[in-house]
Amino acid sequence: MLYDAREMKKDGMDIVIGLIETHGRKETEDAIADLEKVPLKEIEYKGKVFYELDVEGIIKRAPQVVVVDELAHSNIPSSKNKKRYMDVQELLEAGISVLSAFNIQHLESVHDIVAQITNVKVRERIPDFILQKANEIQLVDATPEVLRKRLIDGKIYKEEKIQQSLQNFFTLNNLGALRELSLREVADDMDEKISQTVIEPIGVKEKILVCVQYSSTAEKLIRRGWRMANRLNAELYVLNVERENIDSLSASKKQTIEEWKSLTNQFDASFVLEEAKGRKPADVIIEVAKRLQVTQILLGQSARTRWEEIRKGSIVNEIMRQTKHIDIHIVADQRV
Template sequence: MVPGYKRKTPEEILQEIEQLKYGKLKVYIGSAPGVGKTYRMLQEAHELVAEGVDVVIGIIETHNRKETADLVSSLEIIPKQQIQYKGHILEELDTEAIIKRAPDVVLVDELAHTNVPTSAREKRYMDVEKILQAGINVLSAVNIQHLESLHDIVEKITGVKVRERIPDSFLHTADEVILIDVTPEILRKRLKEGKIYHQSKIEQSLANFFTKGNLSSLRELSLREVADDVDERSEKAKLRDGQTGPIGTHEKIMVCVQHGGNAERLIRRGWRIASRLKTSLTILHVSNEASMNRSQEERKKIQDWKKLATQFNASFIVEQMNKRKISQVITDVAVSEKITQIILGQSARTRWEEIKKGSIVNNIMREATGIDIHIVSDQTKRG
């Protein structure tokens, strides 16, 4: 037997067979609007048509760019679904019509788009999942700022809170991720020439989102993300081939979240650490109250955190204090879950409270041995 080879289990073989029934997903990713993702996707569509492949357009956003619109005109387009909402007729991707048409390949632009509230699915990437399950191949496109785990980093770079986001896990299911990369200088030149936004938006965009510094930072994020994606695919390929090796088996990450604006940022930071270490993530919320006594606000927060945990394939634990100190609760859970690294937000306690009640971090360090602690500062606090 080849050294390092591991025989596949019957369950793994069945999973691979099921996966073969799925369509293939190819995603073009870029650092910002205007890099040419949609244009390249349409070019590939024409190349496939020339080879005799049945290709249709599910939805394409040309943003009134002539070169893009010219490539759309000669391809078959599946009519959009007409949805009535609050007295208006809005158009969305018609997932069911695409599945009924059953092409070899469908183009679906703007992967992070949020559908009209009355739609069958909340997000466009969920429509894409449904199409892939039907065995149809999908070409799609997205910008780096729409990745869930990068939300806080992008906000820090650009000052913009990106509302439409996709789970990193969905991007990682893609069979191929292609980076469309251009320099900040070229991107700003395209903007000035009116190739990205309408003339009325150019000056404002150049001074805000499209600054040289922002574009350089977003470009670096894109390059890193795709490099990490390549590494992860390499690891998965080795595992598929039966090769085994150390991939974070000794590390387990736990994020502790309480009320405040820092919680979701902590979860995203925890996921990125866990992802790089190729290990699991646990999210812990310590509650003063039993579930039936929790306020509406706390219940809503817990539901939001659970939703984020699901996106990151993390386990979510709500632990009641039961007259214990919060540091003791965190330590008890960390020991029972065999946690090796704890991520905490900067303490909201004042210096006087810490003198009276003790520092949460110091207490954990005394009570838990062999566990590393990361403190993430609260960006909302100044002074």
């Protein structure tokens, strides 16, 4: 990223540094020494002073290109925008091109895969549409051995964090798996861009319906559904069926629904909230599926015991019985 920034300056482009986290690394400081830097914005919070990207200052300066580091960063609570990628959206809307970078573990759609690989739940994430809107994507590739050497040499973190990082996140196995994940994501992006240039035969457009309930796997199902929809260039819908009146839901349930809506919106999908009104959940799902003309339904593994299925019936079996022309995907809890 910094090499590209210097090359752009050599080519006569008006490029500035909006924010670069050097972490005290001389190598990084030297790399940006000759580039103009827009001063950071001071923000006081809880008696301390913090420094964030000065969006207004950059827009006033109006360069052709601005370099913004740590795209997944969460801004200080009193900031205008909650996340740095939202700052970047403002800059883009102002007609300023942005050069940025992030690590694969910060991409929203691969959150569950990364957690499975590393046993670490990454809190700071960016929505996939940010990546999809990029004019150009470059994979900065390095072998796990090279990355670990950079860490040991103090080129990634300060000395006090090195040993802990080597033993936890920066293991050879983790880095190897994350590298493979990065390669696949870039390959998928290239395949999608190529497919958009090909005239496809007229046919039924795929539509995917993800059904969520109050369980720990709900958000994982939404991400899984989006990855399917993205590969199939399909429309995505997320459905929650409520047995009780929506207005009488508890505060915690309403909060959960808002979180589902937010994640659904990040994937540019549609959230559907339906009251059962005395109907069986399976009947509501079938009705919505037919109304939306979906071609695939994604369900989590049933929480009902075998005895409950005998007494109340199997939701999955009922849906399959009444939807002969819809593909049904049942995702096991450990695979979501």
